[in-house]
Amino acid sequence: xxxxxxxxxxxxxxxxxxxxxxxxxxxxxxxxxxxxxxxxxxxxxxxxxxxxxxxxxxxxxxxxxxxxxxxxxxxxxxxxxxxxxxxxxxxxxxxxxxxxxxxxxxxxxxxxxxxxxxxxxxxxxxxxxxxxxxxxxxxxxxxxxxxxxxxxxxxxxxxxxxxxxxxxxxxxxxxxxxxxxxxxxxxxxxxxxxxxxxxxxxxxxxxxxxxxxxxxxxxxxxxxxxxxxxxxxxxxxxxxxxxxxxxxxxxxxxxxxxxxxxxxxxxxxxxxxxxxxxxxxxxxxxxxxxxxxxxxxxxxxxxxxxxxxxxxxxxxxxxxxxxxxxxxxxxxxxxxxxxxxxxxxxxxxxxxxxxxxxxxxxxxxxxxxxxxxxxxxxxxxxxx
Amino acid sequence: xxxxxxxxxxxxxxxxxxxxxxxxxxxxxxxxxxxxxxxxxxxxxxxxxxxxxxxxxxxxxxxxxxxxxxxxxxxxxxxxxxxxxxxxxxxxxxxxxxxxxxxxxxxxxxxxxxxxxxxxxxxxxxxxxxxxxxxxxxxxxxxxxxxxxxxxxxxxxxxxxxxxxxxxxxxxxxxxxxxxxxxxxxxxxxxxxxxxxxxxxxxxxxxxxxxxxxxxxxxxxxxxxxxxxxxxxxxxxxxxxxxxxxxxxxxxxxxxxxxxxxxxxxxxxxxxxxxxxxxxxxxxxxxxxxxxxxxxxxxxxxxxxxxxxxxxxxxxxxxxxxxxxxxxxxxxxxxxxxxxxxxxxxxxxxxxxxxxxxxxxxxxxxxxxxxxxxxxxxxxxxxxxxxxxxxxxxxxxxxxxxxxxxxxxxxxxxxxxxxxxxxxxxxxxxxxxxxxxxxxxxxxxxxxxxxxxxxxxxxxxxxxxxxxxxxxxxxxxxxxxxxxxxxxxxxxxxxxxxxxxxxxxx
Numbered sequence: 001x002x003x004x005x006x007x008x009x010x011x012x013x014x015x016x017x018x019x020x021x022x023x024x025x026x027x028x029x030x031x032x033x034x035x036x037x038x039x040x041x042x043x044x045x046x047x048x049x050x051x052x053x054x055x056x057x058x059x060x061x062x063x064x065x066x067x068x069x070x071x072x073x074x075x076x077x078x079x080x081x082x083x084x085x086x087x088x089x090x091x092x093x094x095x096x097x098x099x100x101x102x103x104x105x106x107x108x109x110x111x112x113x114x115x116x117x118x119x120x121x122x123x124x125x126x127x128x129x130x131x132x133x134x135x136x137x138x139x140x141x142x143x144x145x146x147x148x149x150x151x152x153x154x155x156x157x158x159x160x161x162x163x164x165x166x167x168x169x170x171x172x173x174x175x176x177x178x179x180x181x182x183x184x185x186x187x188x189x190x191x192x193x194x195x196x197x198x199x200x201x202x203x204x205x206x207x208x209x210x211x212x213x214x215x216x217x218x219x220x221x222x223x224x225x226x227x228x229x230x231x232x233x234x235x236x237x238x239x240x241x242x243x244x245x246x247x248x249x250x251x252x253x254x255x256x257x258x259x260x261x262x263x264x265x266x267x268x269x270x271x272x273x274x275x276x277x278x279x280x281x282x283x284x285x286x287x288x289x290x291x292x293x294x295x296x297x298x299x300x301x302x303x304x305x306x307x308x309x310x311x312x313x314x315x316x317x318x319x320x321x322x323x324x325x326x327x328x329x330x331x332x333x334x335x336x337x338x339x340x341x342x343x344x345x346x347x348x349x350x351x352x353x354x355x356x357x358x359x360x361x362x363x364x365x366x367x368x369x370x371x372x373x374x375x376x377x378x379x380x381x382x383x384x
Numbered sequence: 385x386x387x388x389x390x391x392x393x394x395x396x397x398x399x400x401x402x403x404x405x406x407x408x409x410x411x412x413x414x415x416x417x418x419x420x421x422x423x424x425x426x427x428x429x430x431x432x433x434x435x436x437x438x439x440x441x442x443x444x445x446x447x448x449x450x451x452x453x454x455x456x457x458x459x460x461x462x463x464x465x466x467x468x469x470x471x472x473x474x475x476x477x478x479x480x481x482x483x484x485x486x487x488x489x490x491x492x493x494x495x496x497x498x499x500x501x502x503x504x505x506x507x508x509x510x511x512x513x514x515x516x517x518x519x520x521x522x523x524x525x526x527x528x529x530x531x532x533x534x535x536x537x538x539x540x541x542x543x544x545x546x547x548x549x550x551x552x553x554x555x556x557x558x559x560x561x562x563x564x565x566x567x568x569x570x571x572x573x574x575x576x577x578x579x580x581x582x583x584x585x586x587x588x589x590x591x592x593x594x595x596x597x598x599x600x601x602x603x604x605x606x607x608x609x610x611x612x613x614x615x616x617x618x619x620x621x622x623x624x625x626x627x628x629x630x631x632x633x634x635x636x637x638x639x640x641x642x643x644x645x646x647x648x649x650x651x652x653x654x655x656x657x658x659x660x661x662x663x664x665x666x667x668x669x670x671x672x673x674x675x676x677x678x679x680x681x682x683x684x685x686x687x688x689x690x691x692x693x694x695x696x697x698x699x700x701x702x703x704x705x706x707x708x709x710x711x712x713x714x715x716x717x718x719x720x721x722x723x724x725x726x727x728x729x730x731x732x733x734x735x736x737x738x739x740x741x742x743x744x745x746x747x748x749x750x751x752x753x754x755x756x757x758x759x760x761x762x763x764x765x766x767x768x769x770x771x772x773x774x775x776x777x778x779x780x781x782x783x784x785x786x787x788x789x790x791x792x793x794x795x796x797x798x799x800x801x802x803x804x805x806x807x808x809x810x811x812x813x814x815x816x817x818x819x820x821x822x823x824x825x826x827x828x829x830x831x832x833x834x835x836x837x838x839x840x841x842x843x844x845x846x847x848x849x850x851x852x853x854x855x856x857x858x859x860x861x862x863x864x865x866x867x868x869x870x871x872x873x874x875x876x877x878x879x880x881x882x883x884x885x886x887x888x889x890x
Contacts, residue, residue, distance in 0.1 A: 156747065209750065343771045345583065355582035355783065360873035367836055367876070378769055 008073075009101040011066045013082030014228075016042060016100035018069055019061055021231040023049055031236035035243060035269075038097035069228065076203040076229045077218075079108035089115045092247050094273055099226030099244065105202040111222040114195050119149040120309055121249035121270070123242075123263040124158025124256040129288050130374040132256035133161045135280050138383045139253065140165030142306030144193040145172065148313075151249045153241060154196040154210055154217070158255045158263075166194035167216055192220040195248065199241040200233035201225055239265045246270035251313055253278040253303050257291035264291055267300070276312050278303040305383055327370060334361050335370055339381040347379075385409070387474035387481070390488040390517060391467035392508040393459045396664075396709070396716035397633050397671055399504075399511025403453045404464060406471030411447030417468065419452030422460045431462070431493050432469045439497035439544040444476040460668055462492035463502050466521070469493060469544055470551060479548045486518040487551060491526075497544040499523040503638040506631050509533040519556075521547050527559050528643045529635055532628055572647075573613045576785040580773025584611050585783050587768035587878055592618045592789070593796035594857030595811035597702070597724040597763055599687070599880065602770030604734045608727035609652075611770065612683045615725060616648040617786035619681070620794045626679045629719065637676060649680030651722075655689040659697035664718045669709045674701045677722040687728040688755040695760045698724070702763045726764060728756065765813060765850055766878045796860040812857045820849060824856040829869030837876055851875045 009017070019042055020027070026049040030037040040048065042061065050057050073080055081088055082101045089112065092098045104111045122140055124132060136158045140150045144166035152159040170192035196217050200206045202225040205214035217223050226244065227237065242265045246252055252270035254277075257263045267277050278301035282289020296302060301312045327335055330353075337347035348358040362379055365371045371379045387406045392399040402419075415429050436443045450468045452459050467489040473479040490508045491499040505526035510533055512520045519537035522530045527540020539556035541547045550556050575585060584600065584607075591598040592615060600608040622630065631645040653662060653673040664672035674682060684690060701707045701720035709716045731744040732752050744752075800811050803823055809815060815823065826834065834851070837843045843851060852867075854875035859867045 209747070344769065345580065345771045345777070346774045348583070349774065349776065355586040356870075356874065359583060359586065359877040360870045363873040363877035364833075367833065367840070367842065367873075369840075373881070378771070 008070060009080040009082035010084045013084060013100040014066050014069050014080075015061055015064050017103075017226065017228050018064060019045065019057070020100075020226070021228050022057055022060070024227075024232055024234050024237075026050060027236045028234055031234075031239065034236050034239050035096050038240060072229055073103060076105075076201075078103045078105055078201075078203055078229060080104065081108055081112070087112055089248065091115065091119075091249075092244065095243060095247050101228070102224050102226060103202045103228060104222055104224050106218040106220075106222040110191065111195065111224055114149045114193060114222055115151075115248050117147060117149045117193070118313060119151050119195070119249045120313070121151045121245045121252040121266065122158070122162035122255060123152055123245060123252065123266050124254055124292075125258055125261050125263065125288055126155050126157040126159075127258065127288065128157035128161070128256050129286065130378075130380045131282070132158055132280075132288060134372065134380050134382050136161040136255045137165035137168070139255070139280075139303070139306055139309070140194070141169045141172075143309060144169035146306065146310060148193065148309075150194040151245055152194070152196060153245060154198060154206070154213060154223070156207060156210070159196075160210055160213055162255075163194050163196060163213055163217060163221075167192045167220065169193070170220060190220065192217075194221040196221070196223045197241050197244045197248070198223060198225045199237040201227055201229045201231050203229050206233050238262055242266040243269045246275060247273055249275065251276035251278060251301075251309060253280065253309060254292050254295060254300075255280045256282060256288045257295075258287055259290055261291055264295075267295060276301060278309060278312060280304070327365070327368070331361055331365055331370075334358075335365060335381065338365075338371060338379055344378050385475045385477065387471045387484060389467050389471050389474070389484055390512070390515065391464055391490055392488065392511045393457065393461070393463065394504050394507055394636055395457070395714075396669055397507065397636055397675065397718060398716075399507045399514075400457060401511060401515045402457065402459060402464070404467040404471050405451040405453060406468065406475045407449045407451075408444055408446050408472070408475045413445040413447065415448045415450075417450045417452070419450075419455050420458050421452060421464070422458070424462045425452070425459055425464060428462060428465045428468065428493075431465055431495060432472070434495040435465070435493040435497040435544055436469055436472065438495060439548075441473060441478050441544075441548075442476075444472065446476075448472060448475075458668065461502075462500075463490055463504065463508075465493040466491040466499055466544065466547060470521075470547060473548055474551070479552055481551045482553050483518075484551065487521060488512040488515070488517045488519070489521045489547065491521070491523045491547075493544060499541055499543055499547065501525040504632075504636045505530045506532060506628065506635045509536055509538070510628075510632065512536055521550055524557070524560055526635075529631065531559055532631065532644055572617060572786075573610075574617055574786040575614050575789055576782050578607070578611070578614065578782055579780065580777030580783075581607060581611060581770065582783045584768050584770050585789070587766055588615055589618060589784075589789050589793060589861065590854065590857050590874075590878070591615065591723060591725070591766055592620075592793045593812075593861050594765075594800070594854065595723055595813035596765035596854060596857065597813070598726070598766045598768070599761070599764040600725065600727040600768060600770050601730050602727075603772070604729060606770045606772050608770050609683075609685055612652075612681070612685075612725045612727060613650060614786065615681050615723065616650045618789040618793050619648050619723070620790070620797050622646070622648060622679060630679050633671060633675060633678060633719075637671065639676070649677050650683065651677040651680065652683040652685060655684070655686045657690070657694055659691070659694045662694050663697045663701055663707045663720070664709050664716075667711065669711055669716050671718045672707075674698065674707060674720040674722065675718040678719045680722055682722045682724050684724070684726045687726040688752055692755070695756075699759055699763070702760075724764065726760075730769070761880060762846070764880055765854055767880045768878055792861055795863070796857065799860045799863075800857075812853050812860070815853055815856070817849060820852050820856070824852045825866050826855075826872070827866045827868050830855070830867050830872040833869055833872045833876070842876070843879070847879060851879055854878060 080101050083098050140162040150166040152162040202223045205211045246266045246269040254263050279292040279295040280303050333351035337350040374380045389404050393402050474481045492502045505522045506529050509530040513536045521539045524540040524542050531538045539550045634640045651673045662672045663674045705721040707718050732748050733744050735742040855867045855871040858871040858874045
């Protein structure tokens with residue numbers, strides 16, 4: 001990092017990135033071996049995949065207007081860094097095929113700073129349960145508040161919850177720093193410790209429904225992709241994206257994953273790269289926890305909360321996450337019952353609270369951040 | 385010879401005076417009715433002719449013209465039969481009417497001369513009194529209903545002969561006994577039949593006490609409909625004025641027997657209902673379910689299945705307590721003051737929040753929420769989840785009875801009436817921002833809780849306002865003048881989900 005940060009990607013890398021985008025449809029056929037295929041050189045890719053379009057694409061590549069490519073990226077607010085740049089994240093160099101160019105929304109300098117810290121990937125199923133969502137969110141929040149960067153894929157479910165948790169930690173910090181802030185106006189944090197790696201272009205939110213999250217990530221974190229603007233999302237881009245998530249993080253935590261979840265790809269690559277793999281235990285009967293429990297059985301670290309992650313990363317001298325204020329004794333029984341997975345009504349009955357006190361108690365636990373109202377009106381416990 | 389007699393037509397839900405003028409003079413036998421009548425009015429010629437002959441009178445073989453004035457008003461329905469027939473009898477001298485100008489006549493004729501039961505007698509009676517008439521002749525079945533209007537002599541007659549006799553000066557027949565009142569119906573739904581559901585019952589009580597609209601959310605078969613049906617049983621008893629208003633509208637819609645409607649209406653339209661069916665419409669405009677539920681409960685089961693346009697049409701009725709239907713140059717106003725209770729599954733499969741049974745993806749949930757009309761959710765003050773009661777709860781005694789709950793509700797309503805006297809509002813749900821600020825005085829603990837919920841983003845500004853209104857009601861139920869900490873916490877736990885909540889929960 002002694003060299004001053006250069007202005008962007010070099011010509012060869014820009015061309016390589018454009019080639020992948022152009023070959024996107026052809027790469028679809030090799031998606032099962034995408035890591036090996038991406039490691040091939042330009043000529044080999046063209047020879048092996050392009051078929052009839054080979055000459056046309058080769059000519060296009062040779063005559064590529066690299067400056068126009070750079071301008072296209074700049075126009076949508078993307079900054080770039082290529083693997084020829086010494087500032088390129090070293091964690092990615094261990095990959096069989098390090099991405100030629102990283103397209104960054106939210107600032108190249110901020111991305112480099114965020115991935116230079118200790119980073120943890122939190123990934124999991126799109127079809128997550130409220131339990132999984134809560135765990136992902138609180139895990140990310142706890143880790144981000146300890147200065148760990150949370151990396152994920154901005155997908156529905158677990159991924160989005162992880163980003164949201166890290167963003168919330170930044171808001172917490174901001175609020176703590178300026179206690180006199182106007183109540184209610186949630187202060188916009190200037191920097192959040194989270195990075196999203198997208199399967200399409202970094203400037204295009206994917207999935208579209210996470211536009212708002214994308215906006216916040218660009219404003220305070222970083223969004224990154226190896227594909228240039230305008231690249232379509234295809235089936236092969238997901239495992240390709242997952243290898244970046246696994247490589248950028250020192251540890252990958254799978255929160256919930258069904259039988260064939262893409263997050264297993266992330267965990268596998270992380271293992272192959274020699275990164276730490278962790279999983280959150282779930283009920284043995286829950287299909288959404290089938291693969292996480294299987295990972296645990298295969299020797300992954302048990303992750304019950306931020307503390308487990310910190311210990312896996314730092315050993316004994318892990319920083320302690322800030323403890324949550326204790327609950328009043330009357331509420332503890334209710335919290336325990338809810339934490340045991342009882343429906344709200346039964347939990348209230350178990351804790352001996354009447355309807356009236358019960359409603360007030362639930363609101364109190366919600367206010368103090370111990371529980372959250374899930375869809376369906378039931379309450380789920382937010383893990384410490 | 386000319387005779388003139390008053391009757392009424394129903395315009396929307398309001399009576400309008402119609403003068404029936406009958407002229408008989410020499411000429412070829414003919415019978416024409418003029419005055420913008422619909423098909424039923426045109427067909428009434430044949431009914432009237434047969435009814436007069438079969439009652440032992442003579443149908444004049446001369447030129448008969450009946451005019452329904454004012455001529456610009458569109459007249460619908462068979463309710464003019466009796467008035468026209470009596471006009472013919474008077475004009476032809478077969479009835480020596482002594483005070484024709486004092487009487488209004490209302491009813492449909494059968495061919496045999498009977499006065500058939502026709503809807504709307506109460507509205508007609510109100511119109512007759514408003515027009516300064518002294519007496520009203522109605523079909524016998526409607527006499528009790530019409531007699532609810534004071535200061536009007538009611539003659540409930542079985543047929544045309546009896547009606548003619550009354551016009552000629554015979555004493556009106558006595559009011560019929562309340563033979564079929566109360567109507568035979570099943571036992572009234574009572575909260576004493578409910579096991580478990582303690583929180584939902586409390587939410588019902590709060591909804592009843594403050595007039596708040598309520599959303600029940602829960603898996604299929606957990607008792608949402610069963611609970612909603614019990615809301616009328618704990619609402620305060622209707623005042624006479626309210627009861628008459630309800631009776632008038634229900635009579636028009638042909639919904640009840642005779643006499644006064646004493647129970648608050650409970651209307652549960654099916655989810656395929658059109659906007660016109662829900663808030664009123666058609667030609668001529670008829671009141672919709674929202675108006676039939678006036679002073680009672682409108683229950684929308686499977687809220688997410690309703691057409692978006694139907695739900696959106698409820699916005700004005702919910703906001704203003706009435707709906708305006710414009711047809712041509714006329715605007716009709718239907719009253720729509722009701723408590724809205726809506727029920728919905730939490731997700732398409734119905735089992736979100738019920739353990740691990742839910743199989744819906746986040747996108748399914750999102751779609752489901754989108755189907756619920758946002759502006760409508762915004763007007764539902766309370767949200768409560770309804771879950772399957774446990775085995776223990778099913779064996780335990782009921783939480784409360786409707787009578788006990790109704791007494792608490794009535795007390796709370798009395799406090800509100802006293803507090804809101806002179807503002808034109810009657811319950812906490814109707815308070816606007818200024819009234820909430822004036823009347824929802826928080827004690828210290830309550831203010832702290834609210835400030836915290838607002839500061840950490842749990843509440844939006846609008847949500848805060850709504851929580852205050854509900855907290856005011858909770859305090860009223862407990863008999864507290866100042867809103868306490870527990871009241872605000874209770875209101876918070878019943879708050880409607882905001883956009884932020886949905887985003888977080890997804």
